Amino acid sequence: xxxxxxxxxxxxxxxxxxxxxxxxxxxxxxxxxxxxxxxxxxxxxxxxxxxxxxxxxxxxxxxxxxxxxxxxxxxxxxxxxxxxxxxxxxxxxxxxxxxxxxxxxxxxxxxxxxxxxxxxxxxxxxxxxxxxxxxxxxxxxxxxxxxxxxxxxxxxxxxxxxxxxxxxxxxxxxxxxxxxxxxxxxxxxxxxxxxxxxxxxxxxxxxxxxxxxxxxxxxxxxxxxxxxxxxxxxxxxxxxxxxxxxxxxxxxxxxxxxxxxxxxxxxxxxxxxxxxxxxxxxxxxxxxxxxxxxxxxxxxxxxxxxxxxxxxxxxxxxxxxxxxxxxxxxxxxxxxxxxxxxxxxxxxxxxxxxxxxxxxxxxxxxxxxxxxxxxxxxxxxxxxxxxxxxxxxxxxxxxxxxxxxxxxxxxxxxxxxxxxxxxxxxxxxxxxxxxxxxxxxxxxxxxx
Amino acid sequence: xxxxxxxxxxxxxxxxxxxxxxxxxxxxxxxxxxxxxxxxxxxxxxxxxxxxxxxxxxxxxxxxxxxxxxxxxxxxxxxxxxxxxxxxxxxxxxxxxxxxxxxxxxxxxxxxxxxxxxxxxxxxxxxxxxxxxxxxxxxxxxxxxxxxxxxxxxxxxxxxxxxxxxxxxxxxxxxxxxxxxxxxxxxxxxxxxxxxxxxxxxxxxxxxxxxxxxxxxxxxxxxxxxxxxxxxxxxxxxxxxxxxxxxxxxxxxxxxxxxxxxxxxxxxxxxxxxxxxxxxxxxxxxxxxxxxxxxxxxxxxxxxxxxxxxxxxxxxxxxxxxxxxxxxxxxxxxxxxxxxxxxxxxxxxxxxxxxxxxxxxxxxxxxxxxxxxxxxxxxxxxxxxxxxxxxxxxxxxxxxxxxxxxxxxxxxxxxxxxxxxxxxxxxxxxxxxxxxxxxxxxxxxxxxxxxxxxxxxxx
Numbered sequence: 001x002x003x004x005x006x007x008x009x010x011x012x013x014x015x016x017x018x019x020x021x022x023x024x025x026x027x028x029x030x031x032x033x034x035x036x037x038x039x040x041x042x043x044x045x046x047x048x049x050x051x052x053x054x055x056x057x058x059x060x061x062x063x064x065x066x067x068x069x070x071x072x073x074x075x076x077x078x079x080x081x082x083x084x085x086x087x088x089x090x091x092x093x094x095x096x097x098x099x100x101x102x103x104x105x106x107x108x109x110x111x112x113x114x115x116x117x118x119x120x121x122x123x124x125x126x127x128x129x130x131x132x133x134x135x136x137x138x139x140x141x142x143x144x145x146x147x148x149x150x151x152x153x154x155x156x157x158x159x160x161x162x163x164x165x166x167x168x169x170x171x172x173x174x175x176x177x178x179x180x181x182x183x184x185x186x187x188x189x190x191x192x193x194x195x196x197x198x199x200x201x202x203x204x205x206x207x208x209x210x211x212x213x214x215x216x217x218x219x220x221x222x223x224x225x226x227x228x229x230x231x232x233x234x235x236x237x238x239x240x241x242x243x244x245x246x247x248x249x250x251x252x253x254x255x256x257x258x259x260x261x262x263x264x265x266x267x268x269x270x271x272x273x274x275x276x277x278x279x280x281x282x283x284x285x286x287x288x289x290x291x292x293x294x295x296x297x298x299x300x301x302x303x304x305x306x307x308x309x310x311x312x313x314x315x316x317x318x319x320x321x322x323x324x325x326x327x328x329x330x331x332x333x334x335x336x337x338x339x340x341x342x343x344x345x346x347x348x349x350x351x352x353x354x355x356x357x358x359x360x361x362x363x364x365x366x367x368x369x370x371x372x373x374x375x376x377x378x379x380x381x382x383x384x385x386x387x388x389x390x391x392x393x394x395x396x397x398x399x400x401x402x403x404x405x406x407x408x409x410x411x412x413x414x415x416x417x418x419x420x421x422x423x424x425x426x427x428x429x430x431x432x433x434x435x436x437x438x439x440x441x442x443x444x445x446x447x448x
Numbered sequence: 449x450x451x452x453x454x455x456x457x458x459x460x461x462x463x464x465x466x467x468x469x470x471x472x473x474x475x476x477x478x479x480x481x482x483x484x485x486x487x488x489x490x491x492x493x494x495x496x497x498x499x500x501x502x503x504x505x506x507x508x509x510x511x512x513x514x515x516x517x518x519x520x521x522x523x524x525x526x527x528x529x530x531x532x533x534x535x536x537x538x539x540x541x542x543x544x545x546x547x548x549x550x551x552x553x554x555x556x557x558x559x560x561x562x563x564x565x566x567x568x569x570x571x572x573x574x575x576x577x578x579x580x581x582x583x584x585x586x587x588x589x590x591x592x593x594x595x596x597x598x599x600x601x602x603x604x605x606x607x608x609x610x611x612x613x614x615x616x617x618x619x620x621x622x623x624x625x626x627x628x629x630x631x632x633x634x635x636x637x638x639x640x641x642x643x644x645x646x647x648x649x650x651x652x653x654x655x656x657x658x659x660x661x662x663x664x665x666x667x668x669x670x671x672x673x674x675x676x677x678x679x680x681x682x683x684x685x686x687x688x689x690x691x692x693x694x695x696x697x698x699x700x701x702x703x704x705x706x707x708x709x710x711x712x713x714x715x716x717x718x719x720x721x722x723x724x725x726x727x728x729x730x731x732x733x734x735x736x737x738x739x740x741x742x743x744x745x746x747x748x749x750x751x752x753x754x755x756x757x758x759x760x761x762x763x764x765x766x767x768x769x770x771x772x773x774x775x776x777x778x779x780x781x782x783x784x785x786x787x788x789x790x791x792x793x794x795x796x797x798x799x800x801x802x803x804x805x806x807x808x809x810x811x812x813x814x815x816x817x818x819x820x821x822x823x824x825x826x827x828x829x830x831x832x833x834x835x836x837x838x839x840x841x842x843x844x845x846x847x848x849x850x851x852x853x854x855x856x857x858x859x860x861x862x863x864x865x866x867x868x869x870x871x872x873x874x875x876x877x878x879x880x881x882x883x884x885x886x887x888x889x890x891x892x893x894x895x896x897x898x899x900x901x902x903x904x905x906x907x
Binding site: 028031032034035036037038039040041042043044045057058059060061062063066069070073074077079080081082083108109112128130166167168169170171172173175211242243244245246320329331365366368369370371373374376378379380381382397398399400401402443445446 | 473482485486487488489490491492493494495496505506507508509510511512513514521524525528529531532534535562563566584585621623626627628629630669670671700701703704707781783817818819820821822823824825826827828845846848850851852854855886903904905
């Protein structure tokens with residue numbers, strides 16, 4: 001069927017490309033300590049792109065009984081479509097196998113058993129908690145086929161597990177969660193519940209915070225949210241092609257503290273965003289985006305690379321905004337695959353031991369609402385702690401952090417943690433590997 | 449379509465507490481124009497379905513594209529519900545409805561070519577670029593979707609609904625000295641393609657502010673009395689209060705139900721908030737929700753006291769409240785969850801001048817770029833002006849407002865008499881069991897409101 005679409009389309013256009021994806025997923029969800037829902041999905045769809053007379057037509061369908069209509073509509077759109085002075089990539093050079101281990105395909109009954117144990121650890125700790133858990137296996141097969149001779153496919157499987165605990169009382173709500181995402185099962189499921197309890201206990205007591213300047217420790221998850229200013233905006237080749245963002249014309253220049261190196265690694269074994277080629281058929285490669293503080297290059301897809309006069313970096317992905325899963329219905333845009341930040345040499349204990357006023361942030365909300373194109377961000381301290389005598393000493397809330405990513409990570413960096421943690425931005429993704437980060441002299445606005 | 453759904457339901461009706469099937473066919477067009485060039489055009493054809501089953505409190509949900517295998521997926525969902533079940537299925541009662549709802553169309557986007565849509569957008573872009581040399585980038589987008597949703601359940605409901613949804617946005621980006629500032633506006637409708645036209649003056653104003661914001665100072669972080677314009681107040685109603693009114697959390701958490709008890713005082717006598725599916729032409733218009741429940745108006749706050757919340761049949765059944773027609777799913781790949789439709793702060797009696805009066809130092813926050821909420825909410829104003837001695841003074845940038853929902857509602861001390869219904873071009877996103885559901889067509893409305901003691905982030 002996929003071949004037929006290509007065959008029909010190439011007759012009507014100069015170039016054609018078909019992207020197809022089939023996804024299957026099984027998940028189990030626990031709410032308030034009990035198993036609530038089992039979910040399965042078996043979905044598939046195709047995206048067709050044609051280039052005709054230097055212009056692009058784009059059509060998508062989940063109804064393969066209407067492929068004639070898809071081809072006709074898509075080629076018709078190329079009459080008016082965006083300019084596309086580039087070619088789809090040709091024959092595929094196989095890359096080394098990204099060994100993913102054996103895909104996890106747990107039966108629902110086993111996931112239910114694990115979920116039950118996780119919620120029982122939480123409710124065993126405190127019966128008044130609203131304990132939640134979720135586990136899921138997903139598998140997707142991607143195929144890219146184009147009229148320039150590219151035809152390759154791969155299957156990737158991922159597994160995720162998460163726990164959450166919520167306390168609600170008059171004038172105070174507290175939500176903590178921990179999650180894991182990988183291609184294999186985690187070594188220690190119970191550790192997720194234990195971490196959740198640890199955070200919950202540290203946050204049970206609210207302590208006041210006065211507006212002022214603080215040492216700020218960002219957990220890997222909070223750092224991931226802040227890094228969005230770089231991955232979605234600054235390093236985004238599509239914005240750069242329009243001359244937007246603070247990194248335009250800065251390749252080879254120092255943009256961050258020299259202790260910071262950021263790598264896009266789509267070939268990282270066992271990481272959830274690993275893939276042999278991107279969603280346009282460009283082979284994946286590992287590269288530095290920032291090396292010792294120096295900006296090395298943008299994340300690009302075929303289109304933004306063409307506009308910038310570069311080669312695609314192999315970062316053309318089809319994802320809907322804020323969604324982690326690929327979607328045939330989404331347009332291609334540059335995005336990061338697995339992100340790795342090189343670790344520093346500071347322990348979390350050392351970060352907490354400065355003696356000055358210190359806040360440790362684990363979860364921010366509203367981070368996308370700042371003016372991130374410039375690197376400005378602001379976020380609400382959804383889960384943050386006052387640090388006193390080297391340890392977490394109560395939750396601070398009703399406060400906001402704000403600043404410019406490039407300024408803070410050039411001038412205010414006290415150090416990066418020595419260990420990398422598996423995380424992702426906006427509480428998911430999980431193809432990111434980040435340390436704790438410690439910044440000095442950061443302003444926090446608060447009611448006090 | 450119904451015959452096939454009926455056969456699958458008939459097969460499993462007696463083997464579980466409840467089963468429903470939803471099938472959707474849709475066709476949509478999206479156009480994006482940057483500067484004067486088409487950036488993206490897309491045609492989309494979609495077909496798919498889902499089965500949801502309840503048994504002894506457990507839920508099974510299966511979604512699929514291959515409608516020929518409907519019965520197989522129904523079996524899977526029923527088996528899953530049985531595996532998950534161990535308690536009691538509590539679904540609030542609703543009359544099983546048989547109905548067909550035809551889309552009410554004033555002007556049909558399907559009769560307009562993608563080229564023509566692009567031309568309309570391009571004209572906005574050209575006007576913005578010629579407005580000021582510092583407007584370097586414009587970005588205009590449009591999307592229309594026509595959907596037919598077939599719904600059938602084991603209680604005898606059988607509803608087909610045609611739904612038209614349209615939305616668009618215009619953005620202008622001003623650049624100087626490596627800094628950028630943007631101006632945006634959105635529009636939408638469920639009946640009228642004409643909503644794409646007539647935004648020239650408003651877009652020009654957005655362009656003017658984008659340029660002025662380039663040289664505006666950032667706001668100084670701190671605690672202020674804030675007057676929010678209708679747009680921002682509407683976003684506040686949606687983000688800060690509407691999401692908290694969605695029934696699933698209270699239905700799972702008895703402590704929260706106590707905190708959010710009906711009748712509890714959250715604000716002053718002047719505060720009234722409601723959610724409605726009944727405003728014709730609004731993107732929040734809905735005849736029946738995705739459980740076949742009629743979608744009318746529900747009061748959420750009356751005279752400062754909690755009066756209701758947004759329910760699915762299950763969340764209503766668990767807390768012993770009535771259905772509200774708020775069970776919505778973005779598409780067939782998701783189960784319905786409690787969602788808003790058109791969320792409004794009802795008008796009060798104050799005039800804007802009265803609200804400004806007596807503010808020594810405050811902030812007039814205009815339009816929202818977006819928001820996010822939990823117990824704490826955050827949203828950013830597109831632009832803000834300082835209020836000095838009761839007058840609107842200089843323009844400032846980067847005003848991000850945040851606060852605790854409960855204290856902020858109590859701090860609303862004046863409500864304007866100038867209610868405006870607002871249709872945005874985007875949609876609402878929400879994470880829940882089953883995944884992140886975005887973008888759901890919604891709308892909001894509000895007058896100006898004044899809030900004491902709002903924390904604004906800054907440097």
